[in-house]
Amino acid sequence: MKLLVIGSGGREHAICKKLLESPLVETVFCAKGNAGMTVDGIQLVDISEDNHPELIAFAKKNQVDWSFIGPEVPLLNGIVDDFEAAGLKAFGPHKKAALIEGSKDFAKELMTKYQIPTAAHKTFTDYDEALAYVTEKGVPIVIKADGLAAGKGVVVAEDMNDATLALKDMLLDEKFGASSSKVVVEEFLAGEEFSLLAFVKNDKVYPMVISQDHKRAYEGDKGPNTGGMGAYTPVPQIPETMVQEAIEKVLRPAALGMIQEGRSFTGILYAGLIATNAGPKVIEFNARFGDPETQVVLKRLKTDLAEIITALLTDQEPSIEWETEGFEIGVVVAAEGYPAEYATGISLPDFSKFKDVTVYTAGVQKQEEELVSTGGRIYLVGASGASLAEAREKIYHNLQKADTDQTFYRMDIGHQGLHQK
Structure with missing residues (x-):
């Protein structure tokens, strides 16, 4: 093919x-x-x-x-x-099914209608009304641009100053253009986040193994939201019962709900979830593979990916098998300043000298005979290991020896899973 x-x-x-x-x-x-x-x-x-x-x-x-x-x-x-x-x-x-990612307001309405667990929320287009609601509800609170913002249109406001600034940025200053002409304000949910993706064909849902993304720019989950600074799988601190509950209460109802709405979904459905004391709740839906989750999740797929997609496109039943042993982890290397202003044209290390890892490039181009950066997230270094600690060591060993001038990466990717059984 x-x-x-x-x-x-x-x-x-x-x-x-x-x-x-x-x-x-x-x-x-x-x-x-x-x-x-x-x-x-x-x-x-x-x-x-x-x-x-x-x-x-x-x-x-x-x-x-x-x-x-x-x-x-x-x-x-x-x-x-x-x-x-x-x-x-x-x-x-x-196009009409991709709206599950393209409008957070639409996704929230879908979840409300089909009783898919998510945070309490309200949608606004008026700054004063939104500010009054946030003042009434108090902080911490989550403010999201309704439309696409490359993973950066979400602010977890921990004080009123952050919340006011986020509302001003989005509704008054149009930071994300038309994407933030409408905002969704949500209650803050406490708990571990995890990503659950699935191959979907109309009412058929084939879940993938879960992973955990690290959205914040800096160690200790500090700094602004990014498109993702690293991910790992499996996530030992999320019990299998929680995953199964998410499949039954989130993925399947979402696929069936989309059919009911005349927006039947085929493709990769991504649920960003939080494990709360009341069970899994949806933070967001995406209509495609996540980045950096894809780089670690696909390494655990034992079945031929081309066979799976061919089967789904021809209405056949795919047989899908996942690796059950070991860990996969990926660490993103980004340009200094990302996700705000950053330099480009940064020379990349000689990846041929990296050992026991896989490199996936993103914002790069060839200049003369070397690779240089063109984007904020430049490349991801991935590794496998019998344990999470072993896989992490391979990545950080290579990165600490490489020339990573003008770039940064988080040293704590996967730390939540390190001390779990």
Whole structure:
């Protein structure tokens, strides 16, 4: 088979790499991809993810069997609808189903209607009304831009100053443009967070192994929210009973609810969850693989990923098996200043000197004969181990020896799981 993956980050690097492991797959194209992917035999296509006509023309010309859509923006722009209208297979939700990620207000309404457990919430477009509500409810409180904000449109306000500033940024100063013209204000939930993803085809839900992402920029979960600074799987402190409850009370009702709403979902459904004393509650839904969760979760997939997607696209029943032993962990290296202003053009280490780890590149390009940074999150270093401590040691051993000037990474990725059985 010839396959096309659309996107250019570390998530897409991991998806392409996993697809290439399949004996069924001859070629994996990635549009646009990034220069670091070529080391793994991924063929880059210089077409941006928002240029649907050119992507369709490329897929037809190169006889691509099916395409996998990585990021959220093309999904919300209706790329799957456009591919299918052109007679091409594409794996991902249609435009109207991708709204489960594209509007937090819509997702909250869905959860309320279908009794999916989540935080108490209210939606606002008026600054004064939102501020009055926050003042009444008190802090800590969570303020979210309604639309897409690349993982940065969520503020956990621990005091009234933070809350007021967040509301001002979003509703008055339009920090995220149209995405923050509406905000969702939620109660703060205490507990461990975890990510539960699933392959979904209409009413069929095939859960993946859970992982835990680290959203805050700095150690000790301090600093602003980012797109994710690292992840690990499994998450030993989250009991299996909690995971099963999340599958039955969150994933399955969400898939069935979307059908009821005339927005039947096919693709990767991502539930960001918090383990509360009252059971799992939803923080957010995404309509695609998470980044950096993908880089660790797919390493635990024993079944051929290309077989799974082919089965789902042809209404077959996939057989899916996951690794039950050991741990996977990934640590993101980002440009100093991220998620605010940051420099680009930073030289990357020589990854060929890294031992016992896998590197997934994201915001990089080739300049002369070396890789340099183009984005905030530059690359992720992943490792496997019989224990979480062993896997962490492999990553930090390599990073501490490498030239990581002008960049930073968290030293505490996976620390919550270290002392669990």
